[in-house]
Amino acid sequence: MLKKLTGLLKKNNSKTVRLKKAIGSVLGFDPNSIDVYVLALRHTSSAKVQDTTGFREHNERLEFLGDSVLGVIVAEYLFKKFPFKDEGFLTEIRSRIVNGDSLSNIAIKMGLDDLVSFEGSKNNAKSIYGDALEALIAAIYLDTDFKTCKKFVTKKILEQHIDLDEIIENNKNYKSKLIEWAHKEEKILKFHILNETVNGAKRQFEACVIVNEEIVATGFGLSKKKAEQDAAMKSCTILKIDP
Amino acid sequence: MLKKLTGLLKKNNSKTVRLKKAIGSVLGFDPNSIDVYVLALRHTSSAKVQDTTGFREHNERLEFLGDSVLGVIVAEYLFKKFPFKDEGFLTEIRSRIVNGDSLSNIAIKMGLDDLVSFEGSKNNAKSIYGDALEALIAAIYLDTDFKTCKKFVTKKILEQHIDLDEIIENNKNYKSKLIEWAHKEEKILKFHILNETVNGAKRQFEACVIVNEEIVATGFGLSKKKAEQDAAMKSCTILKIDP
Known part of the structure; x- marks a missing residue:
């Protein structure tokens, strides 16, 4: 019995270590507390499956918070990048950057599709990844601080995956x-x-x-x-x- | 000529000092740079009046940024205040807090109506004050940092002017x-x-x-x-x- 329990703990422990490593490689730094990231990567469908502890929380609350954190970081990025453009332009370009499709594509490029836990078919699941990215941004904000989170969004999302010229040009017409x-x-x-x-x-x-x-x-x-x-x-x- | 210029500079200087004092009393701390606050309090209608330097900037770009800064601070405030409420509730309550009418009332209570510069009638101008409050929040963020801005919004807006129980109860039905x-x-x-x-x-x-x-x-x-x-x-x- 004890042997079985030790084995189980070891197994869970090594799973946590692997997850921490995987999340760390997405973030570019080691997370302080792993729990909030695990929650960020847990889709509603997966939370419906009750484990032994009963009801499981899912990532929609974090998605709500992450959506605003991302919003303000992109707002400031555009505000400073385009000092002579009006608020209509800034609003429009921001909405193109933070739209579900664009975020889901970025999330997949970052490898979040391998980390998100959800139940059901992977078809039609694309929006899950964009939502998880928003939740992940909230997790970073809560686990670290606004400055670290801003650095992550700027370096790992905006500078790496967003081609502003293309966004401005392509969608305009x-x-x-x-x-x-x-x-x-x-x-x-x-x-x-x-x-x-x-x-x-x-x-x-x-x-x-x-x-x-x-x-x-x-x-x-x-x-x-x-x-x-x-x-x-x-x-x-x-x-x-x-x- | 020199006398006139010195007088003008003195006059402008004392106006700036007075404005800095007035803004400081709204903020609860001394601003570092006054310029961004002056811009935050300049409505489009006022910017249409060209001074000797030509075209004048107005507060709409700052309003765009301030709207998101306020959004994320209120999001986090509600996220932590209501750990067991879902994202639908959080979204709804946030939209009631940050709606134009509510912000305008707060702006007037804070005395922003005396500081905003705009041309035209004061009738139907109520939304101007809420917009100026959003722009002011962006000004604080740019002049100081996210932490200071969050403290201002939490202490001077949310805790002082928002009755959460009333908001949840009153509007629900x-x-x-x-x-x-x-x-x-x-x-x-x-x-x-x-x-x-x-x-x-x-x-x-x-x-x-x-x-x-x-x-x-x-x-x-x-x-x-x-x-x-x-x-x-x-x-x-x-x-x-x-x-």
């Missing part, structure tokens, strides 16, 4: 791309503002893209232009028009 | 409030989901409130429930139903 496509394919293309919602001083618009009298996609934004861009971007995906 | 009102006034009330937009892994819903076959307001949210709450909140304002 969804609307023009769509217009070009409609011209070439001889389709009738319309942009239409569906809704305007006033919430205090802020306005939100909803726009839609109509091709040959059929709505392809709707989009939202704080200006008509942005709502149209959002709708155009979604339409390009749906219509499989290369950006 | 816009929908019930509306249902009670409709019952009392014998109106036919309907909630209707207008739209569902899928953006990657995230879904956004648009709901509307219909009273006697007329749409009163629409609202948005990441769940149907939240979109309805948002629409209900706006309807309560429009129909002048006390929260």
Whole structure:
């Protein structure tokens, strides 16, 4: 019995050591406390499986915190990088950097897909990795401090995986791309503002893209232009028009 | 000529000293560099007035940065205050704390309305103060560091001006409030989901409130429930139903 227990402890211990090593290699430094990172890498689906201790926590609370930590670090990065650009540009570029798809791709490149624990099929699981990356950022912030976390995000995410020129250039012209496509394919293309919602001083618009009298996609934004861009971007995906 | 210039410099100098003192009393500490605070308190309308140096910068870029700095500080505050609440609750309560109206009221209580420079009527200018408060938070962050800024937001904003119990309790029941009102006034009330937009892994819903076959307001949210709450909140304002 004692032998079995010692074996189990050894096994768990070596698993923790391996995980600590793997996380350390993603972070570029040794974590202080491993627990918060383990939690960051535990998807809801995995927490549904109860272990002997009963209910298990998952990474969604950390994802909430990490999303804001990432947001402020990217905000400051862009604020300083583009001293002459207005807040509309900064907001737009930040949202392109921190969108789920972009984060999931970065998470996979970092090797997080091997570390995330979840139950179920790996198909359609891509967003899990982006969410885990956000949770990991919160874990770093809680385990170390804001400065260390900022360094990690700047060096390991922004400088290593984000090509700002490409982001600014590539995504800018969804609307023009769509217009070009409609011209070439001889389709009738319309942009239409569906809704305007006033919430205090802020306005939100909803726009839609109509091709040959059929709505392809709707989009939202704080200006008509942005709502149209959002709708155009979604339409390009749906219509499989290369950006 | 020299006399006039010396007088002008003296005048400007004493204005700066006075401003530094006023800002210091809002912050609770002496600012290092006054310039970034002056910028934080300069509304777009005021920047439109060109001085002898030509175009003047305004506070919207700082507002962009301050909005995220405030967001992460409030996120961490709630994350630690409510260890057993899920991310939906945290997101909801944060959005109630950082909404424009709430921030403007706090800014006025702090005396920012006397410090903000803008051109035009003071009527309908309320959102200006909330925006200036966000810009001020960015100014503190840039002038000092994250830790000092977090201390300011926690002590001078959250602990002094936010009644969490009231926020959680008071706003929760816009929908019930509306249902009670409709019952009392014998109106036919309907909630209707207008739209569902899928953006990657995230879904956004648009709901509307219909009273006697007329749409009163629409609202948005990441769940149907939240979109309805948002629409209900706006309807309560429009129909002048006390929260």
